[in-house]
Amino acid sequence: MQHPVYGELDYRKVDTSQLNPHIPKGRGMIKWAPFATMPEQFQDVRQQIENQNKITRPELSDDRLQELDIQLKEALHRQCPVLIQFYHDGYIDELTMTVERIDTWALHIIGTNHANQQMCFISFMDVINIALETI
Numbered sequence: 001m002q003h004p005v006y007g008e009l010d011y012r013k014v015d016t017s018q019l020n021p022h023i024p025k026g027r028g029m030i031k032w033a034p035f036a037t038m039p040e041q042f043q044d045v046r047q048q049i050e051n052q053n054k055i056t057r058p059e060l061s062d063d064r065l066q067e068l069d070i071q072l073k074e075a076l077h078r079q080c081p082v083l084i085q086f087y088h089d090g091y092i093d094e095l096t097m098t099v100e101r102i103d104t105w106a107l108h109i110i111g112t113n114h115a116n117q118q119m120c121f122i123s124f125m126d127v128i129n130i131a132l133e134t135i
Helices: 028-037 039-052 062-078
Strands: 081-088 091-103 108-113 119-123 127-132
Antiparallel strands (some): 108 119
């Protein structure tokens, strides 16, 4: 027996098995089609829809920050590839890179991106998770 969901206003965050199957799905994006004739308004509506999916920057505890610092220093010492998950513009992105340097003054991780072999800079404040990759 599943309990009803209270307090959640966004149906996208609720498991589909808990939604009422008798409520029609609606027309989806078709209802916004008339705005396509007015590009400025259509662009604004699209931006508002996109902004609904954004999240706020996660806050990490001091213990978690220390764990990330240890993992980062280990990755620098071993020169092995790491998968870094970081916050960027409302979304969680991930990047596989080799850590080249840790800039403690500017609070940046400097490394080489494995996808395109370019240098990349990630702020300490944006890092959420670091996973050492085993070869």
